[in-house]
Amino acid sequence: MNLARAMGVPAPRFISFAEPPSGHVFSGSMLSPMPSLLMTRLPGIELDAFSNEHIDFDLVKDDLVRILTLMRSFSSPWGASICGVDGGPVAGPLIPLSQLPASTDEVAFYQQIRYIGNFAAKDKKDVAPAEQLFAHPTHAVVFTHGDLNPHNIMVGPDGHVCGIFDWESAGWLPDYWEVSVTAILPRVWGQFMNERVTSGVYAEEVQGHRSMFPHISDSLSY
Numbered sequence: 573m574n575l576a577r578a579m580g581v582p583a584p585r586f587i588s589f590a591e592p593p594s595g596h597v598f599s600g601s602m603l604s605p606m607p608s609l610l611m612t613r614l615p616g617i618e619l620d621a622f623s624n625e626h627i628d629f630d631l632v633k634d635d636l637v638r639i640l641t642l643m644r645s646f647s648s649p650w651g652a653s654i655c656g657v658d659g660g661p662v663a664g665p666l667i668p669l670s671q672l673p674a675s676t677d678e679v680a681f682y683q684q685i686r687y688i689g690n691f692a693a694k695d696k697k698d699v700a701p702a703e704q705l706f707a708h709p710t711h712a713v714v715f716t717h718g719d720l721n722p723h724n725i726m727v728g729p730d731g732h733v734c735g736i737f738d739w740e741s742a743g744w745l746p747d748y749w750e751v752s753v754t755a756i757l758p759r760v761w762g763q764f765m766n767e768r769v770t771s772g773v774y775a776e777e778v779q780g781h782r783s784m785f786p787h788i789s790d791s792l793s794y
Contacts, residue, residue, distance in 0.1 A: 575657055576742065579715070580642055582726075582735045584614050614735030620722035624760060628731040633768050635733035636720075640750065640769070644714040648744040650674070652713055654681040656743045664718045664741030666753045668791045678713070678746055682706040689787035702787060705780025711746035718742050721754055722761055748774040752781035 576583040619627065650659045655674035663671040668688040675681035686692070686706075691699045717724070718741025726735035751770050755762025755778045766778050 575715070576643070576717075576736070576739055579646055581639055582614070582733070583739065584735070584737055614726050614737055616726035616728045616734040618723055619725040619727050619733075622727075627727075629764060629768070631731045632725075632727070632733060633764070636765075636769050639733065639736070643716075644712070644747065646715055648713050648715070650744055652677040652710075654678060654713065654743075654745055657715075662743040662745065664743075664753075666719075666756065666792060667741070668788045670792070678710045681746075685784065685788060688791055689784070691787065694787070699787065701783030702780060705777060705784060708777065708780070711748055711777075713744050714747045714750075716743055716745040716747075716750045718745065718749070718753065720750055720765070746777075748777035748781075752778045756782055756785050 574583075574585065577585055619632070653659065653674050653676055654662060656662045659674060661671045661673050668685060672681075672684055675684060682705075689699075689702075691702075717736065717739060719738060720736070724736060724738040725733055726737070728734040751762075751765045751774045754765045762778075766772060766774060
């Protein structure tokens with residue numbers, strides 16, 4: 573999140589991260605405590621706290637276009653690699669196995685997905701729609717939030733986006749990924765991201781990602 577903040581994105585500032593001692597449990601509970609992340613507070617209210625009729629989607633669209641354009645204006649220090657922010661594994665709720673080793677490029681990224689989805693053992697017609705995505709010309713590798721859904725977007729009293737948080741899925745990914753992961757299911761937000769924020773330029777990639785989803789869904793942590 574500090575990288576996003578340094579780019580000028582309205583993101584919180586990371587302060588510290590801590591994990592509980594190994595084997596520690598809450599007093600009187602069988603539950604193990606979770607790691608904790610300390611960050612600065614963002615203003616506003618989560619977008620998903622509002623019903624659609626109370627959201628000015630024109631304002632949100634304009635703000636997200638501006639923010640995504642800013643994020644995409646920075647070149648990856650890792651070249652064509654599909655990877656995490658630091659050049660290591662890429663993680664996220666819709667990343668197969670929750671975390672994949674860095675790939676040298678987009679072609680190698682798809683090879684990992686084929687392997688995890690066991691494409692080689694499946695009927696060619698069943699994987700053909702996903703293979704159409706893999707056959708696309710390579711995409712630009714851009715800085716990506718990876719989970720840009722309403723529960724991670726803050727809006728202020730004026731309806732403008734004033735913060736984006738939960739950057740654990742961030743990385744350097746193909747440019748369509750920011751949109752397609754929000755549109756795996758044909759819901760209002762994914763349609764908004766696909767048709768309005770990015771003007772439908774990733775429509776084929778969205779369909780391809782939807783086709784890929786059944787083959788890798790068992791490996792996801794969402």
